[in-house]
Amino acid sequence: MRELGISEEAVEEVLFVAKRMDDKGLVNSFAGNISTKRDGKIYITPTGQNKGMLTPEKIAVINEDGERIWGMKETSEIIMHSMAYDICEENGWDVGGVVHSHSKVLTAFxxxxxxxxxxALPEMMGNFHKIPCAPYGAPGTKYILTMAEPYLAEGYRIVLLxxxxxxxxxxxxxxAMNIVEASEAIAEQILITNYILGGEKKLDALEVARFYExxxxxxxxxVK
Structure with missing residues (x-):
């Protein structure tokens, strides 16, 4: 690995996040993928593999030319991950990790x-403002993220596809993993409040404006 300029630390970070997200039911063998970017290389989960059973030799490493230099065949969503890094870098956002999740409630939305x-929820307003949903784009193609690009460019940390x-x-x-975990919990709370309990009790306009600030x-x- 070292002779190829591969970071063992980056590989371990992807493995740790993949295992935790699998434990929490946020990804599965066929849905969801995880990556980090280090020194121009993208370290990403492989296609069709159980995220809780990955090992270092399975993590795909993609160089700046888009070539796999280590690991198993990368997920078909490598296009989406690569575009996410590029969009954020172009707009000045300090981003070194991307998580695509098929968690239950976020996916339902x-x-x-x-x-x-x-x-009605200060933690949502202060940390996320909102989680916007981009129009559909075909998985495994650039169009899935083209639709979401305006939100990432604006600085949203999570977007629904x-x-x-x-x-x-x-x-x-x-x-990125922590953002998914927090967003899934918030989405569940909003779902319960608005669609089971019948609606939320909003904060007054001044409080809403304060949390937006x-x-x-x-x-x-x-910003970098």
Whole structure:
């Protein structure tokens, strides 16, 4: 690995996140993928493999020319991951990890093509503002992320992909994982409140505006 310039640390980071997300039911053998970018190389989960049973030699490493130099065949969503890094870099966002998840509640919202938003939960407003849903784009093609590009360019850390789960970006792949975990929990709370309990009790307009300003401050801190 070292003679190829491959970072063992980066491989271990992907393995750790893959195992944790599998344990939490956020990915499975056929859905979801995880990557980190280090020194121009993308370390990404392989296609069709159980995320909880991956080993170092299975993690695909893709060089700057798009060639696999290590591991098993990479997921077909490598296009989406590569585009996510490029979009964020071009817009000044410090991103070193990408997680594509098919978690239950986030995916349900994506299948309904609905944004996730609330004016009743401070943690949602201050950390995410909202989780927008981009129109459908065919999986395994550039179009899946073309539709989401405006949101990533604007600085959203997670976006729903119409009919196809979610995509989160973070300073590290662990950061991206944490965003997915938090978003899934929030999405479940909003689902229960609005569709089972009959609706949320919104905060007053001044509080909503205050948390939106907090969100903008948090977003500004992520610029390189």
């Amino acid at each position: 994506s299948m309904a093509c609905r944004d996730i938003e609330t004016e 119409g009919n196809h789960g979610s995509l989160a970006v973070g300073k590290t792949v662990e950061d 907090i969100y903008k401050e948090n977003r500004a801190k992520r």
